[in-house]
Amino acid sequence: MGGYQGKQYHVIAAQDGTYEFDGRPYESLSKIAYEITGTRWSGPLFFGLRARPETKTSPKKGVRA
Incomplete structure (x- = not known):
């Protein structure tokens, strides 16, 4: 089960x-x-209600693919 630094929050x-x-x-x-x-x-x-966006890796500047 999730939490933050080993503690659950409600x-x-x-x-x-x-x-x-x-x-x-709280607002x-x-x-x-x-x-x-x-x-x-x-x-x-x-709070885990939305998935983390996938990070896109781009080639380094000046490097040809």
């Missing part, structure tokens, strides 16, 4: 589109992810 989604975490209301999942990690995150990505 968020409640309200019908009005807000979220509750640790007894406090977005991204703000909760920031509260947990201290860095900016996509909330849906952090």
Whole structure:
């Protein structure tokens, strides 16, 4: 099961589109992810609601394929 640094976090989604975490209301999942990690995150990505985008590798400049 997922989590962050070995700890599980629980968020409640309200019908009005807000979220509750640790007894406090939040406007977005991204703000909760920031509260947990201290860095900016996509909330849906952090909580596993969206898959990570695949990274495309491009050839280095000046290198012919």
